[in-house]
Amino acid sequence: MIPYGRQSVNEDDIAAVAEVLRGDWLTTGPAVTRFEEAIADYAGAARAVSCTSGTAALHIAYAAAGVSTGDEVITTPMTFAATATSAMVLGAKVTFADIDEGTALIDVDQVNSLISDSTAVVAGVDYAGQPIDIDALNESAHAHGALTVQDAAHSIGSTLDGRPVGSMADLTTFSFFPTKNMTTAEGGAVTTNDALLGQRAHEFHFIGLVRDRDRMRYPDEGPWHQEVHEPGLNYRLSDVHAALGISQLSRLEGFKKRRAEIFSRYQSELAAVDGVRIHTVREGADPIWHLYPVRILDGRRREVFEKMRESGIGVQVNYIPVYWHPAFEDLGYRRGMCPNAERFYSEEISLPLYADLTDDQQTQVIEALIDALR
Numbered sequence: 330m331i332p333y334g335r336q337s338v339n340e341d342d343i344a345a346v347a348e349v350l351r352g353d354w355l356t357t358g359p360a361v362t363r364f365e366e367a368i369a370d371y372a373g374a375a376r377a378v379s380c381t382s383g384t385a386a387l388h389i390a391y392a393a394a395g396v397s398t399g400d401e402v403i404t405t406p407m408t409f410a411a412t413a414t415s416a417m418v419l420g421a422k423v424t425f426a427d428i429d430e431g432t433a434l435i436d437v438d439q440v441n442s443l444i445s446d447s448t449a450v451v452a453g454v455d456y457a458g459q460p461i462d463i464d465a466l467n468e469s470a471h472a473h474g475a476l477t478v479q480d481a482a483h484s485i486g487s488t489l490d491g492r493p494v495g496s497m498a499d500l501t502t503f504s505f506f507p508t509k510n511m512t513t514a515e516g517g518a519v520t521t522n523d524a525l526l527g528q529r530a531h532e533f534h535f536i537g538l539v540r541d542r543d544r545m546r547y548p549d550e551g552p553w554h555q556e557v558h559e560p561g562l563n564y565r566l567s568d569v570h571a572a573l574g575i576s577q578l579s580r581l582e583g584f585k586k587r588r589a590e591i592f593s594r595y596q597s598e599l600a601a602v603d604g605v606r607i608h609t610v611r612e613g614a615d616p617i618w619h620l621y622p623v624r625i626l627d628g629r630r631r632e633v634f635e636k637m638r639e640s641g642i643g644v645q646v647n648y649i650p651v652y653w654h655p656a657f658e659d660l661g662y663r664r665g666m667c668p669n670a671e672r673f674y675s676e677e678i679s680l681p682l683y684a685d686l687t688d689d690q691q692t693q694v695i696e697a698l699i700d701a702l703r
């Protein structure tokens with residue numbers, strides 16, 4: 330089976346991990362610090378906090394933003410459930426804004442029609458790797474005293490008008506799951522340019538421990554002293570994972586180039602194929618393509634999906650509209666709320682896209698799709 334996504338791990342990656350395993354620090358050590366500095370530098374942010382997954386990164390970002398019981402978080406239904414559920418576990422009420430039907434990105438007009446002074450966060454998702462309209466979302470959120478979270482699980486390495494993803498929203502979250510653009514096995518990160526948000530993110534992912542003597546309530550307790558001011562969790566990434574991340578980050582530009590070649594070939598070869606519609610690319614965006622979403626028209630998505638799986642192509646569907654999940658249905662969310670997202674879902678298939686996909690494998694995918702459409 331040709332999978333829809335997979336990691337690319339080479340001997341340098343393996344050597345970097347082995348070196349940490351032979352050293353003194355398996356966690357809370359220098360590889361974590363170097364990884365966080367490298368991510369912040371690459372993403373154009375003042376600070377990066379590494380963590381155990383993209384889901385953890387979202388939980389940390391919402392917590393750092395102060396989301397709590399009764400606050401509203403506006404987000405997109407065209408995402409992995411974690412974008413919404415990680416806000417729900419903090420007690421937020423999640424409101425879904427529909428998507429632009431061509432790019433599948435959160436529609437700013439929809440956000441503007443929903444936002445109010447009870448909105449704490451507007452969270453967009455860089456679907457497939459393409460950045461959201463973050464300038465408009467920042468403007469809208471800040472006018473209501475809210476913050477923006479950019480879920481960039483798909484888009485480390487993307488830029489918008491020359492600015493790196495990770496530098497534009499109040500808080501940006503990344504995932505380093507193996508199918509993503511780079512991997513630490515499991516892992517994630519939060520970036521921000523705001524020192525206070527960065528410190529809050531760090532403390533939440535480190536059990537809430539305050540170690541800065543100037544901020545302590547009992548600074549004279551003794552040299553061992555540390556305090557918890559707000560509860561947090563242990564979401565620390567280990568040095569073993571961080572070492573893999575440092576090595577993978579040094580390869581990211583190469584991954585981006587290869588992903589772009591594969592994406593362009595799909596776009597040009599599928600543009601003229603009857604029964605499909607290719608993805609819309611925004612002006613100003615230079616995405617690292619994480620997914621290749623293609624729309625299968627005429628109600629044939631399921632049939633084409635099943636035929637492709639039978640012929641050994643590991644296609645995927647990204648995503649079931651989040652509010653269709655029973656956890657949301659049980660709270661009263663109903664189908665029909667976001668028609669663009671539901672239509673996009675009903676037509677979408679993700680074709681294999683990863684750095685090590687060969688030209689011959691891509692030919693096999695395209696032929697299998699054309700066969701399935703016959």
Ligand SMILES: Cc1ncc(COP(=O)(O)O)c(C=O)c1O
Pocket residue numbers: 382383384385408409411412454480482483504505506516517
């Ligand atoms: C858009 C989006 N957000 C969040 C996540 C969560 O990331 P992780 O799997 O690392 O927890 C994912 C990963 O599947 C994702 O695709």
